[in-house]
Amino acid sequence: MVSLxxxxxxxxxxxxxxxxxxxxxxxxxxxxxxxxxxGKSTMLRMAAGLVRPDGGRVAVGGTDVTAAxxxxxxxxxxxxxxxxFPHLDVGGNVxxxxxxxxxxxxxxxxxVARLLAAVDLDGFERRRPHELSGGERQRVALARTLAVEPSxxxxxxxxxxxxxxxxxRLRADIVDxxxxxxxxxxxxxxxxxxxxxxxxTLAVMVGGxxxxxxxxxxxxxRPSSVEVALFMGSGPCLPIRRLxxxxxxxxxxxxxxxxxxxxxxxxxxxxxxxxxxxxxxxGPGGGTTGAEGSFEAxxxxxxxxxxxxxxxxxxxxxxFTLRFRRGEAxxxxxxxxYSVPRGGLGVVSRSIRTP
Amino acid sequence: xxxxxxxxxxxxxAVLFPAFGLLLxxxxxxxxxxxxxxxxxxxxxxxxxDPRFARxxxxxxSQAAASAVLAALVGIPGAFLLAKRRFPGKRFxxxxxxxPFCVPPLIIAIGFVLYYGQEGALNRALVSAFGLSEPPLxxxxxxxxxxxxxxxxxFPVVMRFVADAWxxxxxRHEDAxxxxxxxxxxxxxTVTLPSILPSLGAAMSLVFLMCFYxxxxxxxxxxxxVGTPEVELYRAARFEFDRPLASSFALVETIVAMxxxxxxxxxxxxxxxxxxxxxRGPSTGFRxxxxxxxxxxxGAILLVCFVGPLAAIVAESLTIRTASRGAWGFGxxxxxxxxxxxxxxxxxxxxxxxxxxxxxxxxxxxxxLSIGLKRTxxxxxxxxxxxxxxxxxxxxxxxxxxxxxxxxSVFALAAVQAVSAYPFxxxxxxxxxxxxxxxxxxxxxxxxxxxxxxxxxVRLPIAAPSIASGFALAFAMSAGDANAMIAAPVGGFETxxxxxxxxxxxxxxxxxxxxxxxxxxxxxxxxxxxxxRDGLS
Numbered sequence: 001m002v003s004l005x006x007x008x009x010x011x012x013x014x015x016x017x018x019x020x021x022x023x024x025x026x027x028x029x030x031x032x033x034x035x036x037x038x039g040k041s042t043m044l045r046m047a048a049g050l051v052r053p054d055g056g057r058v059a060v061g062g063t064d065v066t067a068a069x070x071x072x073x074x075x076x077x078x079x080x081x082x083x084x085f086p087h088l089d090v091g092g093n094v095x096x097x098x099x100x101x102x103x104x105x106x107x108x109x110x111x112v113a114r115l116l117a118a119v120d121l122d123g124f125e126r127r128r129p130h131e132l133s134g135g136e137r138q139r140v141a142l143a144r145t146l147a148v149e150p151s152x153x154x155x156x157x158x159x160x161x162x163x164x165x166x167x168x169r170l171r172a173d174i175v176d177x178x179x180x181x182x183x184x185x186x187x188x189x190x191x192x193x194x195x196x197x198x199x200x201t202l203a204v205m206v207g208g209x210x211x212x213x214x215x216x217x218x219x220x221x222r223p224s225s226v227e228v229a230l231f232m233g234s235g236p237c238l239p240i241r242r243l244x245x246x247x248x249x250x251x252x253x254x255x256x257x258x259x260x261x262x263x264x265x266x267x268x269x270x271x272x273x274x275x276x277x278x279x280x281x282x283g284p285g286g287g288t289t290g291a292e293g294s295f296e297a298x299x300x301x302x303x304x305x306x307x308x309x310x311x312x313x314x315x316x317x318x319x320f321t322l323r324f325r326r327g328e329a330x331x332x333x334x335x336x337x338y339s340v341p342r343g344g345l346g347v348v349s350r351s352i353r354t355p
Numbered sequence: 356x357x358x359x360x361x362x363x364x365x366x367x368x369a370v371l372f373p374a375f376g377l378l379l380x381x382x383x384x385x386x387x388x389x390x391x392x393x394x395x396x397x398x399x400x401x402x403x404x405d406p407r408f409a410r411x412x413x414x415x416x417s418q419a420a421a422s423a424v425l426a427a428l429v430g431i432p433g434a435f436l437l438a439k440r441r442f443p444g445k446r447f448x449x450x451x452x453x454x455p456f457c458v459p460p461l462i463i464a465i466g467f468v469l470y471y472g473q474e475g476a477l478n479r480a481l482v483s484a485f486g487l488s489e490p491p492l493x494x495x496x497x498x499x500x501x502x503x504x505x506x507x508x509x510f511p512v513v514m515r516f517v518a519d520a521w522x523x524x525x526x527r528h529e530d531a532x533x534x535x536x537x538x539x540x541x542x543x544x545t546v547t548l549p550s551i552l553p554s555l556g557a558a559m560s561l562v563f564l565m566c567f568y569x570x571x572x573x574x575x576x577x578x579x580x581v582g583t584p585e586v587e588l589y590r591a592a593r594f595e596f597d598r599p600l601a602s603s604f605a606l607v608e609t610i611v612a613m614x615x616x617x618x619x620x621x622x623x624x625x626x627x628x629x630x631x632x633x634x635r636g637p638s639t640g641f642r643x644x645x646x647x648x649x650x651x652x653x654g655a656i657l658l659v660c661f662v663g664p665l666a667a668i669v670a671e672s673l674t675i676r677t678a679s680r681g682a683w684g685f686g687x688x689x690x691x692x693x694x695x696x697x698x699x700x701x702x703x704x705x706x707x708x709x710x711x712x713x714x715x716x717x718x719x720x721x722x723x724l725s726i727g728l729k730r731t732x733x734x735x736x737x738x739x740x741x742x743x744x745x746x747x748x749x750x751x752x753x754x755x756x757x758x759x760x761x762x763x764s765v766f767a768l769a770a771v772q773a774v775s776a777y778p779f780x781x782x783x784x785x786x787x788x789x790x791x792x793x794x795x796x797x798x799x800x801x802x803x804x805x806x807x808x809x810x811x812x813v814r815l816p817i818a819a820p821s822i823a824s825g826f827a828l829a830f831a832m833s834a835g836d837a838n839a840m841i842a843a844p845v846g847g848f849e850t851x852x853x854x855x856x857x858x859x860x861x862x863x864x865x866x867x868x869x870x871x872x873x874x875x876x877x878x879x880x881x882x883x884x885x886x887x888r889d890g891l892s
Contacts, residue, residue, distance in 0.1 A: 045530075048530070048534060049533075050530045050533065050534075069533075070530070070533040070534050071533055071534065071535070071536040071537065071538075075534065076534055076535075077530070077531065077534050079527045079530070079531055080527070081527075083525060083527040083528045083530070083531045085528055085531075085532075085545075085546060085549075086550075087549040087550070096532065096535050096537070096545070097535030097536050097537075099541075100536050100537070100538075100541075144531075144535065145534075145535075147535075148535055148536055150534075
């Protein structure tokens with residue numbers, strides 16, 4: 001088991017720049033999520049050696065492979081739409097990477113059969129890619145990639161063209177396979193839910209940079225910047241209008257509320273800080289201890305979301321969504337006070353300065 | 356469920372389908388019917404026992420096959436450059452793909468005579484450069500002359516087809532191969548090559564077809580001894596009045612061509628399957644000096660071998676030869692004498708009228724078919740009908756019309772040209788988004804349009820630029836076509852292309868070249884219409 005390290009990997013175009021530093025820990029899955037066009041796929045292609053970076057380093061298991069040919073890096077890749085060779089059958093696709101090893105016909109066939117069996121496709125050797133279902137293609141692509149026993153496997157949005165239920169199942173297959181074989185995986189997707197479900201670690205990439213890399217639960221609850229919070233959609237970002245000191249506590253005033261600031265240095269208003277809390281952390285009522293954050297808000301719209309209700313709230317002009325348990329959600333149009341426990345509050349700023 | 360798509364009013368397509376069928380069915384029946392005179396079996400047996408029959412088919416097939424191979428050899432490097440490299444002159448190379456369609460073969464033939472002939476520009480240049488006593492190039496009036504003219508004339512077809520496939524050959528397939536340990540040569544052989552082979556096959560079958568049906572070039576270079584079946588058909592019908600023999604030629608020729616067409620269709624279907632997951636990668640500059648030099652050498656060969664003959668025509672049209680041998684100068688005198696020629700004005704008017712008639716017929720048919728073909732569920736109709744005219748030569752059609760009507764007619768000429776041009780017009784028209792995407796028409800239908808209303812108010816306006824391109828393409832092909840008129844001449848009806856043929860036949864080469872330049876200017880304007888070029892690929 002080896003890690004994959006990207007150190008200051010850079011690629012610049014006239015209109016965009018990618019500058020990534022990232023570590024995929026050995027034997028685990030690193031999910032990289034970000035909006036479309038943020039540079040995720042290019043980052044993967046640079047790591048695989050398919051795109052030449054302008055600068056930076058790629059290391060596999062501590063060995064610098066920046067200058068190595070793609071085939072010499074020990075990196076495999078599962079492509080968007082799988083890129084199965086249409087003119088070869090399933091067996092031919094899986095055997096493709098084995099050919100240079102000159103194993104002989106019988107040994108190659110034996111290995112292909114074993115690889116196909118491992119992904120539950122026994123006897124599919126003679127099928128053509130176009131005869132397969134989406135899920136079968138994905139498993140052939142995985143078998144083809146794993147045939148050459150790469151120490152790192154990159155997944156470039158492999159499930160993006162499938163429907164939701166199939167995606168969920170195949171995602172589980174990938175995790176099972178990774179746990180069984182123990183390879184290091186980097187899984188790129190624009191689907192946040194998928195990224196959180198599959199990743200042992202989650203990196204959020206916006207505008208060509210990795211803004212946060214941590215356990216998914218951590219990124220969800222404690223985003224490091226406004227951009228990450230907005231991409232995650234895990235809770236409101238209320239702009240801080242002014243700071244007030246009362247007793248020993250520093251309070252932040254937003255348009256419609258008042259929140260105690262966590263310990264630490266006073267936030268700089270010039271950096272346009274916001275108060276952040278998880279969308280399900282707010283409850284009705286003004287609070288009991290007087291040490292909670294509190295705000296007034298009107299429920300503009302309530303959307304049924306199964307076991308919860310998502311409410312679009314308006315707090316003196318700041319609009320955000322809160323999630324309530326069924327039965328606790330406010331009525332549409334209802335105006336009320338809400339409170340947030342002190343421990344659930346955070347302050348974040350923008351990480352990318354807008355000119 | 357009653358789908359509105361089924362259409363209650365008979366669509367335009369439903370009217371033109373049978374009409375178009377008749378345009379093809381009548382002349383074919385006319386062409387094949389004389390076989391029955393005195394028994395089909397006897398006539399065919401007589402034809403097959405005629406040594407000319409086997410010889411002409413052997414010649415026709417072998418020259419067409421050799422021409423297709425030459426076109427591939429010349430076209431593949433160009434395809435690579437167009438698909439994968441950035442270089443000055445790329446647009447020019449790309450625009451050459453229109454040449455086989457908008458420069459009439461007659462002009463190419465004259466260019467080859469002027470350039471590769473014993474007294475041609477290239478031989479003169481070689482003689483004076485190396486102090487030779489005899490012209491070194493003597494292949495023109497032979498099998499290889501025909502193959503050279505065909506190969507060079509049609510290489511842009513291969514170049515265009517293969518370049519499109521190459522540019523679209525999915526990059527992630529190649530990347531997947533690289534990551535699976537393949538070396539660059541192996542990536543090319545196992546991934547890139549299989550993805551361009553169907554297009555190469557399609558292009559070569561098309562070139563084979565066009566060369567198999569070549570008429571003028573073989574008539575001029577083939578020599579008196581042998582001819583393609585097309586030429587033999589013409590001789591049998593026109594000079595020997597042996598109509599059963601001519602019909603046997605027409606029948607067997609059509610069968611051979613249909614086999615090539617079937618191959619074309621099969622390759623095209625596979626190529627279209629590959630196009631579904633095509634992914635256009637960016638082209639890059641040259642990576643090595645050797646690569647750049649090789650490309651420059653290729654460009655030089657094209658200039659010398661392909662552009663040379665065309666340039667020779669322009670030069671010759673501007674050359675004034677005087678009575679005293681060897682004396683010459685430059686000027687517009689050839690144009691002046693051509694323009695003041697009696698009948699020139701009429702020929703221009705006739706060319707325009709015939710071109711408009713056949714282009715209207717071809718583009719209307721193309722438009723109606725492009726809609727009609729979407730509705731039909733029959734794979735035979737939707738796959739075969741658009742291609743069928745490629746498998747029937749204009750000489751056979753013209754001969755068939757003459758046989759059916761009892762006499763040559765201008766209407767028949769327009770019908771022949773329209774049928775020959777419409778597969779290309781259809782492709783230009785089909786490239787329009789408005790026609791390929793049914794959602795626009797569906798949106799119109801959901802907003803209350805009738806099926807005909809949706810066609811007239813939505814499909815037609817969206818497709819208008821493409822239809823105009825298809826029209827221009829058909830017009831140019833008609834204006835440049837002399838085959839139908841040579842095969843079934845209508846007394847007193849002369850066009851520019853026919854005038855050019857007669858001038859060349861009378862060895863008035865300077866005037867012929869002036870006429871060729873004027874004609875090429877008239878047909879070459881579609882060079883600049885993008886949709887028309889799309890229709891050619």
